[in-house]
Amino acid sequence: MKIVFLLLALPPNCFLYLALAGLLIAPRFRRLGYTAICVGLLTLTLLAMPVVSNALLVGLEQNLPLVPPANDMPQAIVILGGDLTRVTEAPGAMSGRLTLDRLRAGAELQRRTGLPVLVTGGIVQPDRPAIADIMATSLRDDFGVKVKWVEDASVDTWQNASLSAEILRKENIHSVYVVTQAWHERRAVIAFRHSGLIMTAAPTSIEPPLDPQAFDFMPHTLSWEWSYYALHEWIGCLWYAIR
Numbered sequence: 001m002k003i004v005f006l007l008l009a010l011p012p013n014c015f016l017y018l019a020l021a022g023l024l025i026a027p028r029f030r031r032l033g034y035t036a037i038c039v040g041l042l043t044l045t046l047l048a049m050p051v052v053s054n055a056l057l058v059g060l061e062q063n064l065p066l067v068p069p070a071n072d073m074p075q076a077i078v079i080l081g082g083d084l085t086r087v088t089e090a091p092g093a094m095s096g097r098l099t100l101d102r103l104r105a106g107a108e109l110q111r112r113t114g115l116p117v118l119v120t121g122g123i124v125q126p127d128r129p130a131i132a133d134i135m136a137t138s139l140r141d142d143f144g145v146k147v148k149w150v151e152d153a154s155v156d157t158w159q160n161a162s163l164s165a166e167i168l169r170k171e172n173i174h175s176v177y178v179v180t181q182a183w184h185e186r187r188a189v190i191a192f193r194h195s196g197l198i199m200t201a202a203p204t205s206i207e208p209p210l211d212p213q214a215f216d217f218m219p220h221t222l223s224w225e226w227s228y229y230a231l232h233e234w235i236g237c238l239w240y241a242i243r
Contacts, residue, residue: 010231011228012048012224012227012228015040016040016044019037019040020040022040047231048219048220048223050218054209054216056226058207059234060186060230060234061183064185064201064203065200066201069198073175074175075174075175076168077113077117077118077176078164078176078179079106080121080157080180080184081099081154082180086125091129093125093134095134099135103143105204106202118148118151118168119132119149119151120164121135122155123152123155130152130153165192174196175199176192178200178201178202179202180204181204181205183229186237187240190240
């Protein structure tokens with residue numbers, strides 16, 4: 001139900017529904033209907049421009065805590081769960097594109113530092129295993145990295161942080177690297193600091209600012225996806241900051 005709400009309420013989908021609603025009410029409420037149509041279509045067009053989606057992402061990736069504090073070096077690596085891809089073979093799912101990117105970066109960091117790994121993420125699709133279990137198997141079989149802790153009950157980034165902190169405090173660990181996409185790190189910082197852990201961001205990659213060319217102002221379907229991720233994070237950061 002939560003996923004359905006997010007798909008309906010978050011940009012850019014909400015602007016499509018706004019335009020459709022305007023189309024439906026225009027015969028009776030002409031001015032209101034045409035206004036809704038224009039706002040919806042204009043915003044959809046803007047969010048489809050690479051120059052806009054890139055600016056939204058780059059803004060999220062500024063001023064992240066990328067350097068570990070000298071007096072509190074990380075003692076473990078936490079890899080956040082992301083998406084799953086449904087498959088017919090057992091166990092019915094595999095790591096999605098975003099999750100695989102996090103696993104790759106986490107495995108590289110583990111080989112470089114030798115630190116123990118915690119994966120975190122609960123059930124994100126009905127009738128499929130917890131994403132943390134899928135991640136642990138992939139790290140072992142695909143990347144040759146052993147996972148020490150599996151947190152498989154969390155349903156969002158806030159719980160990723162709080163439930164991981166419960167596990168790590170029992171091991172006297174209070175400083176960690178957190179691996180996820182750079183645009184997700186800002187929200188993770190808020191959540192992990194609230195949990196009491198000292199967090200160093202270990203992003204999969206950082207989006208470089210565009211040097212805009214003419215075609216960056218032309219709508220591209222992929223930009224809708226990046227605009228969705230960016231606006232989801234900006235709204236999530238605001239929610240986490242006031243909760």
